[in-house]
Amino acid sequence: MTAFSCRTPLSGRPLSSGRTWTRGSIGITVGVSAVVVVLARTEGASATQLLGGLIVFGYTGHVASTAWLARFPELRVMTRHRPVRLLVIPAFLIVAACVAACLVSSSGRPWLLLGFFVWQFAHFQKQNLGLAAMSARAYGAPVLARVERRALLLAGASGIAALVAHPTLLDLRPGYRLAWMFLLAVALWIGSVLTGLVAMNRRPRTERPTALLLCYASGLLFFGPVFVFRSPYEAVAPLVIAHGLQYLWLLGTMAADRNPSEPPVGFGQRAPALAALGCLVLAGGLILSLLSGLHAARSDGFKLLYGLYLGIVMTHFVVDGTLWRGRDQWSRRFLTTRIPFLVVPSGRTGSRRRARPGPAVRKGGRIPDR
Numbered sequence: 001m002t003a004f005s006c007r008t009p010l011s012g013r014p015l016s017s018g019r020t021w022t023r024g025s026i027g028i029t030v031g032v033s034a035v036v037v038v039l040a041r042t043e044g045a046s047a048t049q050l051l052g053g054l055i056v057f058g059y060t061g062h063v064a065s066t067a068w069l070a071r072f073p074e075l076r077v078m079t080r081h082r083p084v085r086l087l088v089i090p091a092f093l094i095v096a097a098c099v100a101a102c103l104v105s106s107s108g109r110p111w112l113l114l115g116f117f118v119w120q121f122a123h124f125q126k127q128n129l130g131l132a133a134m135s136a137r138a139y140g141a142p143v144l145a146r147v148e149r150r151a152l153l154l155a156g157a158s159g160i161a162a163l164v165a166h167p168t169l170l171d172l173r174p175g176y177r178l179a180w181m182f183l184l185a186v187a188l189w190i191g192s193v194l195t196g197l198v199a200m201n202r203r204p205r206t207e208r209p210t211a212l213l214l215c216y217a218s219g220l221l222f223f224g225p226v227f228v229f230r231s232p233y234e235a236v237a238p239l240v241i242a243h244g245l246q247y248l249w250l251l252g253t254m255a256a257d258r259n260p261s262e263p264p265v266g267f268g269q270r271a272p273a274l275a276a277l278g279c280l281v282l283a284g285g286l287i288l289s290l291l292s293g294l295h296a297a298r299s300d301g302f303k304l305l306y307g308l309y310l311g312i313v314m315t316h317f318v319v320d321g322t323l324w325r326g327r328d329q330w331s332r333r334f335l336t337t338r339i340p341f342l343v344v345p346s347g348r349t350g351s352r353r354r355a356r357p358g359p360a361v362r363k364g365g366r367i368p369d370r
């Protein structure tokens with residue numbers, strides 16, 4: 001989920017739905033990460049099975065849940081207006097991943113997967129940026145300033161650089177280890193965390209509610225396990241599971257709300273949509289998890305299936321990035337309909353910075369009427 005282009009201060013009492021969603025997101029990010037680290041450090045079959053179940057539900061399950069969004073008519077309309085991003089590019093990625101999985105040698109596969117993981121973790125941090133932006137909207141606070149946004153993105157880039165420097169954390173062995181790059185990533189991560197916290201602390205107290213501060217801080221510290229632990233399950237599993245459950249929490253919130261012009265619905269009316277989402281997450285997550293286990297297969301058929309898995313996950317990146325792009329009119333129409341308490345209305349999406357006049361205005365010309 002990418003960040004929204006919400007850049008104007010809001011006033012007024014925050015909606016209870018927004019407060020509930022923000023607190024739940026914080027609890028998921030912090031609580032799930034801690035639980036996963038504890039499970040990863042606990043010996044025993046039960047802990048291993050529970051951790052595997054969380055990966056199926058949280059990671060591969062959240063990828064499968066993207067298909068659930070097709071139930072919304074606004075997105076079916078959006079697909080007709082964005083066929084390249086929502087149909088052509090996903091189809092190309094799936095075909096390309098299947099071909100690459102079959103043709104790339106075993107020695108080249110780690111490099112292929114390394115590029116995949118870089119894209120994946122960049123996608124994770126964009127979602128953290130989106131969570132912080134929506135939390136600001138939910139509490140009626142000014143949205144993130146430029147330095148706050150850049151500090152959050154730099155914290156994610158530092159975590160990605162640390163993973164590239166130590167690819168064994170991703171269970172990859174491309175034949176190198178860049179200790180100097182890891183140390184540089186540590187320095188950049190600490191600097192970005194401090195910069196972001198200082199920038200947030202400079203806000204007036206009324207413009208940085210505790211929930212927003214905690215949500216923003218959890219995004220800054222999201223890649224912390226990468227710098228602390230040396231086991232893949234301890235360093236990376238908290239990231240993938242927390243990211244997936246954040247996404248499922250948001251989809252569950254969408255299932256509970258309708259168009260703001262319609263009356264609220266009770267749990268009985270929401271239950272079918274939530275049940276359908278849960279079944280899709282469990283069934284789709286299990287299938288994708290089985291496909292992901294074919295990464296070391298030697299048969300061309302199994303390689304093809306593993307490529308299909310990679311293509312589906314990359315399709316999730318592209319489709320997800322398109323659907324949550326607040327600058328797009330079709331995306332904004334969908335978001336303001338389904339989660340109005342988390343998105344700035346379209347008439348209030350200006351920047352804090354003074355808009356620069358267009359070429360016609362700067363030259364004294366007249367902008368034609370539309």
